[in-house]
Amino acid sequence: MKDNLYSVAQDSWQLGPLTLHSRFILGSGKFRLDLIEAALNQAEAEIITLAVRRANSAGEGNILQHIPEHIHLLPNTSGARNAEEACRIARLGRELGCGDMVKIEIMRDSKYLLPDNYETIKATEILASEGFIVMPYMYPDLNVARDLVTAGAACVMPLGAPIGSNRGLETKAFIQILLNEIDLPVIVDAGIGKPSQACEAMEMGVTAIMANTGIATASNLPYMAAAFKKAIEAGRMAYLAKPGRVLEHGAEASSPLTGFLRNE
Amino acid sequence: MNADIMTYLPAMEKIDSSIKEEVFASIDRYCELTFTEQQVKAALAKDSVEMNLFDYAALLSPAALPLLEQMAERALVERKRYFGDAVYFFSPLYIANYCENRCLYCGFNCGEKIQRARLDKQEIAREMEAMAASGLEEVLILTGESPTMSSPEYIAAACKIARGYFKNVGVEVYPMNVREYELLRENGSDFVTVFQETYQPTVYERYHKGGAKRVMPYRLEAQERALMGGMRGVGFGALLGLGDARRDAFAVGVHAHLIQKRYPWAEISLSCPRLRPIAGQDHIQFDPVSETELLQIILAYRIFLPYAGITVSTRERAGFRDQAMKLCATKISAEVSTGIGSHANGNEHQGDAQFDIADERTVLEIAADLKAIGMQPVMNDYIYV
Numbered sequence: 349m350k351d352n353l354y355s356v357a358q359d360s361w362q363l364g365p366l367t368l369h370s371r372f373i374l375g376s377g378k379f380r381l382d383l384i385e386a387a388l389n390q391a392e393a394e395i396i397t398l399a400v401r402r403a404n405s406a407g408e409g410n411i412l413q414h415i416p417e418h419i420h421l422l423p424n425t426s427g428a429r430n431a432e433e434a435c436r437i438a439r440l441g442r443e444l445g446c447g448d449m450v451k452i453e454i455m456r457d458s459k460y461l462l463p464d465n466y467e468t469i470k471a472t473e474i475l476a477s478e479g480f481i482v483m484p485y486m487y488p489d490l491n492v493a494r495d496l497v498t499a500g501a502a503c504v505m506p507l508g509a510p511i512g513s514n515r516g517l518e519t520k521a522f523i524q525i526l527l528n529e530i531d532l533p534v535i536v537d538a539g540i541g542k543p544s545q546a547c548e549a550m551e552m553g554v555t556a557i558m559a560n561t562g563i564a565t566a567s568n569l570p571y572m573a574a575a576f577k578k579a580i581e582a583g584r585m586a587y588l589a590k591p592g593r594v595l596e597h598g599a600e601a602s603s604p605l606t607g608f609l610r611n612e
Numbered sequence: 613m614n615a616d617i618m619t620y621l622p623a624m625e626k627i628d629s630s631i632k633e634e635v636f637a638s639i640d641r642y643c644e645l646t647f648t649e650q651q652v653k654a655a656l657a658k659d660s661v662e663m664n665l666f667d668y669a670a671l672l673s674p675a676a677l678p679l680l681e682q683m684a685e686r687a688l689v690e691r692k693r694y695f696g697d698a699v700y701f702f703s704p705l706y707i708a709n710y711c712e713n714r715c716l717y718c719g720f721n722c723g724e725k726i727q728r729a730r731l732d733k734q735e736i737a738r739e740m741e742a743m744a745a746s747g748l749e750e751v752l753i754l755t756g757e758s759p760t761m762s763s764p765e766y767i768a769a770a771c772k773i774a775r776g777y778f779k780n781v782g783v784e785v786y787p788m789n790v791r792e793y794e795l796l797r798e799n800g801s802d803f804v805t806v807f808q809e810t811y812q813p814t815v816y817e818r819y820h821k822g823g824a825k826r827v828m829p830y831r832l833e834a835q836e837r838a839l840m841g842g843m844r845g846v847g848f849g850a851l852l853g854l855g856d857a858r859r860d861a862f863a864v865g866v867h868a869h870l871i872q873k874r875y876p877w878a879e880i881s882l883s884c885p886r887l888r889p890i891a892g893q894d895h896i897q898f899d900p901v902s903e904t905e906l907l908q909i910i911l912a913y914r915i916f917l918p919y920a921g922i923t924v925s926t927r928e929r930a931g932f933r934d935q936a937m938k939l940c941a942t943k944i945s946a947e948v949s950t951g952i953g954s955h956a957n958g959n960e961h962q963g964d965a966q967f968d969i970a971d972e973r974t975v976l977e978i979a980a981d982l983k984a985i986g987m988q989p990v991m992n993d994y995i996y997v
Contacts, residue, residue, distance in 0.1 A: 401995045429877045433997040440995060457876040458919045459661060512693040565692050 354585045361533060361555050364449075364481035364502040366420065370394040371550070371580050373535065375560030376402075376424055383564050384415065390573035397422040397451060397558065400441040422483065424451040431470035438475050450475060451483040451505065461511045465492040469499055476500025485537050488522035493530050504530055505558065507538035508549065512561045514541020517549055527553050541565075543572075543579030550583025551591060617817045617828045624830045625789040625837065631870045632832045638665060638866045639811055642859060647673040656686055660918045668865055671912035672858045680904070683911040687940040690918035697988045700921070700943045701975060702750035703743055704784070707731045707770050709952050709963040711756035713823030715809070716896055717854065717887060719950075719964070720756040722823065729952040729963030730761055736770050740777040742956040746947055746975045749992035750780035752805070757786035757825055764792040768799040775800035779992045784847070786824070787834035793841025802996065804838035805847030805883065806831060811863030815855035835871055845879025846871065847923075852909065853887030857901045861909040865916050872917075881921035881943065882913050888927055888968070903932060907939075914940035926969035933971055934981055944982075946975040 360367050374387040376397040387393040396415055400423045415421060423441035428434035431454065438450040452475070454467045468484045469492065476482045481502045486492055488506035496504055506523050509515035516539060517523065526534050533555035540546050541562035549557060557580055566572035620626060647670045655667035656679070670676060676683060708730035711720040719726065731739065743751065753770050755762035767785055774781040782803035783796055793804065808831060810816050820826040835846035848868050850860035861884075868880050886901050901909075906928075913922055923943040924933045937944055948971075949955060952963030973981070979989040 399993070401993050402990070427995060428997070436997045437995055455877075458879055459872060459876065461919075561693065561696075564696060 354581070354588065359584065359588075363483075363533060366449075366481070368394050368420075368556075371556040371584060372546075372576055373397065373422070373556055373558040374563075375537065375558045376426065382569050383560075386563060386569040386573035388416065388419065390570045391563070391577045393419070395420045395422050395449075397424055397560075398446070399424055399426045400437050400444065400446065401427045420449065421446045422449050422451050423447075424453045424485075425471070426453045426455075428452075428454045428471075429456050430454060430464070431467045431474065434467070434471040435474050438471075438480060439478075442480075448479060449481045449483065449502075451485060453485045463487055463507065465489060468492075469495045472496050472501050473499035483535070488519045488526055490522075490525050490529055493526050497530060497532055501532060503533040503535050503555070505535045505537040508536045508545070509539025511538045513539055514562055514565070515539050516541065516545035520548075520552070523549070523554065524552060543575040546576055547579040547583035547586075550580050551586045553587050556580075617813065617820065617826055620827055620830055621824060623789075624824075624827060627790070627833055627837060627840065629833060629836055629874075631836060631867070631874065632829050634870055635811060635832065635863055635867050636813075639859060639863050642669055642862050645669055645673075647675040649675050649678060652676040652679050653682075656682055656915075660690055660915055663916055665866060665869075668869075668912065668916040669862055671915060672862050672865075672909065674858075676908060676912070677904070680908060680911070683908065683915065684939050687911040687914040688938075690914055691940050691942070694918050695942050697986060698942070698990045698993065699937045699982050699987050700750070700990050700993060701748060701946055701978070702752055702780070702782070702943065703746075703748050703945055703947050703975075704752045704754050704950070705736075705739055705743060705774075705955070706754045706950055706952050706963075707736055707739075708755040708758070708762045708766075710758040710761035711823075712758045712760065713825040714821040715823075715825060716819045716821060717809075717851065717898070722758075726964040727962065729961040730766075731953055731961050733769060733773060735953055735956075735961060737773050737776075738956040739953065740774055743947065744777040747991060748946065748975060749778055750782070750994075751778045752782045752784055752945075753801070754784045755786070757823070759786060759824075762786075764788060764795055768795045771796055771799040771801040775996075779996065780994045781996075782847075787831050788837065788841075790837045790841045793838045793843060797842040800996065802842070802844040803847065803879070803881075804835065804843050804845075805849070805881065806834040806838075807849040807851060807883065807885075808832060808864070808867070809851045810854040810860050811850060811867070812855040812859060819854055832867070835867075836874075839871070839875045839878050843878075845881060847881040847883060847921075849883035849885060851885055851887050852901045852906065853898045856899060857905060857909065861912065865913060868917055868920060872919075879921070880917065880919065881923065882917070883923045883925065884910055884913070885925040885927055903928075907932075907936065910936055910940050926971045928970055930971045930973055930978075930981065934978075934985060934987075937982060937987055938985055944978060946973065946978045948972075 372391045373395045374393045376399045423446040425434040425437040454464045472482045485505045493504045509518040535556045536549045537558040540559045546557045563572045651670045655670045781801040784805040922941040924936045924941045926948040
């Protein structure tokens, strides 16, 4: 970084063929116009997720008409219950003009909304072979992540906690394993409800954060969006700064405790 | 009259399932329970997905009434988590009102001397075109319960026509066998709603005097057969007021909960109509449900089944519906007519309505009113795959 100062402009990351600077991605869960505005203007998002099933609407509920042209659209396959349905939704999104990126969401449980890793791998393989930039939402499992890499994913998107829960990094230890072993971008999706949680994830070294509910349910959306931006940047800076070791027990003296010993 | 409400008729398919027994058993247990305010508070302190049936029963109990505000706060959190501010619009379309049942509370009762009608394909298309012009993208096709006059093939044809006008097509018709649900699915509908009316056998027997509908367990297994037939989701409902409303609401929740557990991928939806007085039916004794009690039931639905869609009927006044949408419900019908052939001009076949409605607003009027209270009208959130 120039002059040892952190600069978002110089800290880019790659997602398939895209070079991006913002490490905040707006999720699609709770769509509101003021949320889009806050995400763009305050959080400076470059990618906005939209559910193809909502883009499929002809009326004012159609998200497409509210997103500026220079922003990258990330259609997702929410509503899909298996790989076949996800692929069909992804193709429909492309036909609707949503581009080649797709976030795979496959859920076979309407209660917990957890991703189906097995079907996600199958869909990733099919869609990657059709030229999609595939961003799979997944439960953080190393073997699955490796299979997704092999299947052609452009990144992996482990959940931090159940969708919409705002409970933060409940899967932290498993995300850390993905960071240790997976060379693709790791984007934490779902569960990040507070800027401090986003900061914590970025400190670990994740590439980007996808969030929605944390901002959408705030009383002041622009403030919360701005807070996410600052937290993500702070976490990123801390990661680049390589944090000092945190001890689980006891303390580490700044001067050696045994320095009084003589070499005899 | 077929005498025994528990005996299947020959054409009725039996499935291998224990859900109906579990529902009946839970109602029996519910009748023995009483609750304290402390138990309601303990239920509210739990995460929704960790609640058990005892907690749900507590939320529905009279002991919860003084805690309605706390229930509302909690329901709002769950609504925001699963649905944000979205309110999904749809409209019912009654395509026929012939019925072979004798249900004492219903305007379509075959014993009633009303104007009967069945729309032909051209009339169905004309009705749907008129409805779609209002901006609606979801339709719920309804008939009276007459497999003779409204055969599965006739309903399937209506579903196929509907796919040309709407992105989302549901049906609320008489209970069918698995293969018949498959037929509807093949023709473009993938959501089935069946109202059980009441889950209390003695009450059910009292109000259902004749016809196939008198067979209670076949109706209770309709949602499961629909899912076995490939449907994406199923809707449940009790006609609140036929019997003890709290007991029926408890049974609705248990039924939906058990179906979701057995079919975790299924979309679940609940309706909560109150029984209203019917012209010429003054002799029917029912248990009136107050607006406060109705709200308590809807709040309990939302807290116990946070993932479920909830519809509030046009039988309720506009102000109640809008505020319920904000707190806990998610789905609203608009431009409703429960008559036959009444949306478009020029239909030869016209039939009388099933019940009167209290909210006669147009799609645009409801959308404007919902926006004014911070909600987001959504015409479609679904892709038929």
